[in-house]
Amino acid sequence: MxxxxxxxxxxxxxxxxxxxxxxxxxxxxxxxxxxxxxxxxxxxxxxxxxxxxxxxxxxxxxxxxxxxxxxxxxxxxxxxxxxxxxxxxxxxxxxxxxxxxxxxxxxxxARRLPGAIGGELAGVHVVRTLADVDTMAPDFAPGRRVLVLGGGYVGLEAAAVAAQRGMQVTLLQHSDRVLRRIACPETSAYFARLHRDHGVDLRENTQIAALRGGTWVEQADLSDGTSMEVDTVIVGIGxxxxxxxxxxxxxxxxxxxxxxxxxxxxxxxxxxxxxxxxxxxxxxxxxxxxxxxxxxxxxxxxxxxLGSEAPYVPVPWFWSDQYDVKLQIAGLNTGYDRVVVRKGDRDLTVSHWYFRGANLLAVDAMNDPRAYMTAKRLIEAGRSPDPGMVVSGDLKSLMAA
The missing domain is CATH 3.50.50.60 (FAD/NAD(P)-binding domain)
Known part of the structure; x- marks a missing residue:
């Protein structure tokens, strides 16, 4: 056999x-x-x-x-x-x-910081495996100062957990906005505002220059010439x-x-x-x-x-949980040239619909599962609604159009 x-x-x-x-x-x-x-x-x-x-x-x-x-x-x-x-x-x-x-x-x-920057110091963590999280868990205590490197989903989720634990959180994003590589400016702005509203010191266009300490990380030198005292560092750089x-x-x-x-x-x-x-x-x-x-x-x-010979054709979907917000993503937004914003009927409820020309590519739905499911079904069916209807139309009407 x-x-x-x-x-x-x-x-x-x-x-x-x-x-x-x-x-x-x-x-x-x-x-x-x-x-x-x-x-x-x-x-x-x-x-x-x-x-x-x-x-x-x-x-x-x-x-x-x-x-x-x-x-x-x-x-x-x-x-x-x-x-x-x-x-x-x-x-x-x-x-x-x-x-x-x-x-x-x-x-x-997980990508790690090079030793030349201080990535070998104790208290510098990545988030990938069970062992990684078990090692960092004791450092997640109220009042401690945590520096999060990276404004992708891993970094943002780690920052959210730290803030919820009552830690003093600083997050560095090397470019001009979080989620730059994977989301539109509207989604980036939504999550930047969400984190700042929860007390996160989010600094864009800022990188780590060096980490310092004896055996344990104690200080971070930043690319803007400033320094800050830290108790632990989370590396979320992909x-x-x-x-x-x-x-x-x-x-x-x-x-x-x-x-x-x-x-x-x-x-x-x-x-x-x-x-x-x-x-x-x-x-x-x-x-x-x-x-x-x-x-x-x-x-x-x-x-x-086992002999099926069936090509794999995905319909991608993703999710992220941060504070009381659930982000659900359907499709891939690669090549989009327009974003249509559909506002929900509750605070923090909104969806961003990505189009290339008249074609719907993807959606980012924040606390809006109905918008997410509607967009996902449309994408799976290869159908694209009128962008104007996305803004003002009923979700049922998008499916029926």
Whole structure:
């Protein structure tokens, strides 16, 4: 029977293994994970888990017993160090594990500050793994001074949790607005105002120059020439796809492990899914960092490993929770040339609709699930409402038009 090995025990790896069994694969499945715990959710780490509102067990995607009950060998605290493509073996934990097909779901790793800036000091944290959050949790105490680097979703969510814990929060954004790379100016302004209303000292066009201290971080020198005392630092400056293993094996790398529409790498026996991959989409090659993509792409790859030959065509969606605001995003706004603002009937309720010409590309919906669901259905159906109706029309009328 065909032996399938999965390297990476995160959201994509867990989804792929479960889907293989659900589709009837009867052969052995081995999943190799570097962490000591079974696959778990990452989004709650920097929110409910860090706030102490979610116990560890609720993070787990499935009970650990699920893997044994479904014949999935879960090798935790194990690291794959090499792929022998000629002999079809994975080298991990001092053992050579043979495979008939191999799936790479290695995810991404958080970018860290270079040592020259002071990134090696204690009290300087990234937010990616359970161990990262467990290490930083004791530093999240009322009154402590935290410096957050990066105005993307990770940085903003960390700042929101810190502010809710009663900490003194300063957030640095190196460009002129938060979320610049991924959102329109209207969405950026919404979240900048939200954070400032919660007491966050948000500084745009400002970078870290150096961190100083003995063994623990004590001071931050900023690019504007000022300095500030700090008790802890959160580094939220993005992630990079975990491609080193694939690259060493000679697989094609292009902003991630390059796969085709089916999820195959340049080796027909090796597949990849999740944050570590780049794949064809609308005439370009993209990489999506989201739970939705990790699950959907992994399940598509599982089916294709078993012979389905069905191209993966995502309809991207994302979310972020900050304070009492839930942001829901549908679609990809790449190439937009117009943003239409639809105001809701409550405070902090608004949606921003991205158009390219007459075509609806995406929506950012803040505390407006009805607008989000309407836009998502329109995008999935390939339909675009009249922008004027978005502003003033009833949501039902947008679907009916």
């Amino acid at each position: 065909s032996h399938i090995v999965i390297i990476g025990a995160g959201q994509a790896g867990a989804a792929l293994a479960a889907k293989l069994r659900a589709l009837g694969h009867a052969g052995p499945i081995t999943m190799i994970g570097e962490e000591s715990v079974p696959p778990y959710q990452r989004p709650p780490l920097s929110k409910k888990y860090l706030l102490g509102e979610m116990p560890l067990e609720r993070l787990f995607l499935r009970p650990e017993s699920f893997y044994a009950e479904n014949g999935i060998e879960l090798r935790l605290s194990d690291t794959a160090v090499a792929i022998d493509r000629a002999d079809r073996k994975v080298i991990a934990g001092g053992a050579a594990i043979p495979y008939d097909q191999l799936a790479l779901t290695t995810g991404a790793v 992630v990079t796809p975990a491609t080193s293993l694939a690259e060493a094996a000679g697989l094609a790398i292009e902003n991630g492990i390059a796969v085709d529409e089916m999820g195959r790498t340049t080796d027909p026996r090796i597949w990849a899914a999740g944050d570590c991959t780049s794949f064809p989409f609308r005439g370009a090659r993209i990489r999506l960092e989201s739970v939705q993509n990790a699950i959907d792409q992994a399940e598509a790859v599982a089916a294709n490993m």
